[in-house]
Amino acid sequence: MQKIRLIMTSVLLATVMLSANSCKDENNTTNFNHDTEIGTIVDVDSELFLQGTTVTVVDCTLSDGTNTTCYQIIASTPTDHEMGPWCPDNISDDAEAGGIWIENGEVYDVDGAFIANMANFYSDDTWLMYDENGDVYVTNTETDCINAANPNVGEDYKNYCVECIPDYITELTRTWLIPTTPVKLTSYEYFAGMGPNSSGPLVRGIAFNGVEFSASAPVDNILSAYTLAPFDDAGGHINVHQGYHYHAATGKSAQISQEDGHAPMIGYAIDGHGIFAQLNEDSTEPDDLDACRGHYDDTRGYHYHVDAPGSNNFINCLYGAYIY
Structure with a gap:
């Protein structure tokens, strides 16, 4: 799969707009110059998806009307861990x-x-x-x-x-579309069926093995x-x-550790922003999460942290444009 660049800069913008004088540096990052602030936007890295998934680039239109490209991801079952068991056979089973x-x-x-x-x-x-x-x-x-x-x-x-x-x-495969570069919105959107007048998607995101983070x-x-x-x-x-x-993130699927003690990355939200585990390396949850369970740092840009395994929840809403 094609190696996708990481776009790195420094402070989150409420709305990301590309400036005419943006440029690339020798580290294959793009610096977006704005009047007052510079933000970090991290492209989806298709090489993080595991063997067993098929990833291609297609044209797409996001929920905010942005015409862009998306990764089409086709997967069936996980290749990084066994599935099951679910039900014990006898009440003496451990x-x-x-x-x-x-x-x-x-x-x-x-x-x-x-x-x-x-x-x-x-x-x-x-x-x-x-x-x-x-x-x-x-x-x-x-x-x-x-x-x-x-x-x-x-x-x-x-x-x-x-x-x-x-x-x-x-014989069952699932197909997902996520933007190759996330587009941050100025306000969040509820998932389908959750908030008043909600119209967003049902799916929360995709693990690196291509499995759905479900409602x-x-x-x-x-x-x-x-x-x-x-x-x-x-x-x-x-x-x-x-x-x-x-329905829960328990640490069994593939994850990517972070060098700075931040929680490991476990996949991507359906809007292309990274999804990370609930807790950082020191077993604490970030204290600045927004309503969607997201926050920003200069290394990862805007990204989400999943809810606790017992919550029956991953993230609460989307702060990025998505595919209908």
Whole structure:
């Protein structure tokens, strides 16, 4: 893949406009000269995407009307970590046999003990997800996977642990478009379905392995049907339409460490701005994040930090133009 330049300068602009007297230096960076301020805009680096993804350059128009180029990224399943497991087979199984679940901001191992304790955990005796031998009720066919994942799931799948496996999506690929150079907006945009008059995209971003950072999982719908749809230890699970996708950043997917103690980079938001882990090397979260969970520094330009793994959230909104 073509090596893409990093555009480096010094202070963030509210709106980035290219000056007629911009120029390149010997370090393959572009210095944008403005009347009062100079900002850093970091191009998307296509070489950061891992083997197993296909990246090409296409013409595109962004949500703010900017005519530019975008990377078209085609991917299917991750190549940097295993998928699953999700559901344990028996209530005697340890954490290695299952994935994770999130509740009230916390991450829990879905081991046999968790399954056995669900009635107490949710204060509801309806939960009984195993038989007299301790074997967990798990979806074990593609049909069961599809039916149990239906928002209107019926009684047949009550008290089932929903596990859709990679074999069900061998022919499925996903295609993403992100601008080759991010365009910062003057105000943020909500994701589709979130804020008043929201019209933005559903997808939050893309990991370096081409897997989607997804919208929040419909946890209330899942639990109200007395089903459980765990994520694996990487924060991902599968449905047959969306493929494998993440609902939490747990540090299992590829990440790029930073030399200055900053949190590692884990991918790109759908607007082309970098997405970084929640915590810096010293285990602290940046204290200057904006409403979208983004901030600026001279090295990385404007970029986001994901929310905590138990939050069922990555970033809150977009501060850059995106593809409809």
